[in-house]
Amino acid sequence: MTLLLQLLVNGIVTASLYSLLAVGFGLVYRSMRFFHIAFGAVYILASYAVILMRDTFGFPLSVSIIIGLTIGVVGGVLMDRLVYLPLEKRSAGSGVLLVASLGIYILFVNLIALIFGNEVKILSAGIAPSYTFGPLIISRMQTVQCLMGWLLVTVFWFIIRRNTFMKGVWAMGEKQRLVRVLGLPYEFMRVVVFALSSLFAGAASLLVALDVGIDPHVGMQALLTGAVAVIVGGVDLFWGWIAGAFLLAVLQSLAVWQFSARWNDLVTFGILIITLLFRPQGLFAPIRRREE
């Protein structure tokens, strides 16, 4: 029983990180209808920028984090402005965009591996303190992850509920022409989408890196986690993404308990395939009229 409770707690902590990834990936996927593979590149970029700032330039950790997140955001926005937007203006198909995105991802992974090496880089030294609540143990870093993750997701949820601009961003995915002819600033909206997406990627990346460190190849894992959470939960429902992230986290932590950590990927893709086979619109998607 205690073990199950502990697993649930771990699941909630992991879900907060997965939610960040789901929101980051989902924002671009939903509003641009575009599978942003380079999301994985933004993910590693942010943490390595922090490492660079702290280790090479000697900034304190807090300053490095702010600069690192900013670099991630600027990087994400530039990917759109320099690659995706020009391609789209030349009416390139979605296949071209996908390959371009994969190209950006590979470029970044190799560049970072070249500069920093392939091994895991540690951001915080020493063993972090942990708290015990009766039989439950939760580390300080886990608490931070959980609080920051859910805080960001909740704040964001309030914003999209209240703000007409963000509703326009939401509508952009299915009704791009409409959003433009209503006079909404389409290109600026793209900037906002990529900036927010990159911010979420960076935040997730740092929360993990501060705990267990980072290596150049974890971007793909982050991308897939976000993508699977969004697709499983349903692209068109914001809380569906969160539910998808939660489901993924809890099932993974159950698999770790029953089998081993190697089963994580199997669980991820198992859920994805089952969803695609039986409910391709997502587990929580509502029923719609056909003409929508």
Next chain:
Amino acid sequence: MCWVTRKCGKFILGFSMLSAVNIDASYGRKQVLFRASISIEEQDRLLLVGPNGAGKSTLLQVLVGLLVPSVGKIEFSGRNISSWSTRKRITSGIGYLLQSENIVPGLSVRENILLGGYSIKRNVLATRQAEILDVFGFLKDKLDVRAGLLSGGERQALAISMVLMQRPRLLLLDEPSAGLSPKAASSVLENIKHAQDVMGVKAVCMVEHNLKVSLKWANKIVVLIGGKVAHVSDEPGIYLKQPQKLEKYFFKKASEAEV
């Protein structure tokens, strides 16, 4: 700006609100518009007709900047707007109703209306919304309904009210009464007239297949065939009595149409 338009062999001098001259436009390699020109003046109720696939929607898209023409010049209120973004054209007074996909089904009716009023000032938002709901009274009871659940006629009314939120001076409407019953169609026309009378809409350009109703409304007609302007007239009324006169243009091939 003063310029000369050629209409049925006559030369007429006029101040045009919006003019597009010699527009060539294509989708990829497929050319759709061939030297098409249109001019809309204040007080105009221009009816743009032509067979399916003639390029009517394409022409309107060029006017609002959704499609960039390969050749041609567009002026609005005397300014060359050819290089303006869609947003700039909309906020400077052109309202555009898309032929389809003109509401956001996932948002509520209220949210859709607010989206239509995105570019207007915050302090007039409530007044505008009230004005719109005065015209489309039945939307009042449905403000919190998901727009995707509306019927075809209600959707079209919502879409028009979203466009009217910006109080455009020029209204471009792509088949506002498509798929509606004759009664609903004439009520849409009533609303458009009303908008022109009280909401500061100076001119309307409408694409419409239902000629019976729209010919009564129009004071100018442009026939587009195969991407070319085949005919322009200031007396749409005569076609009401003799529809065969208009039909003869429809059956002419684009190559034979006089330009």
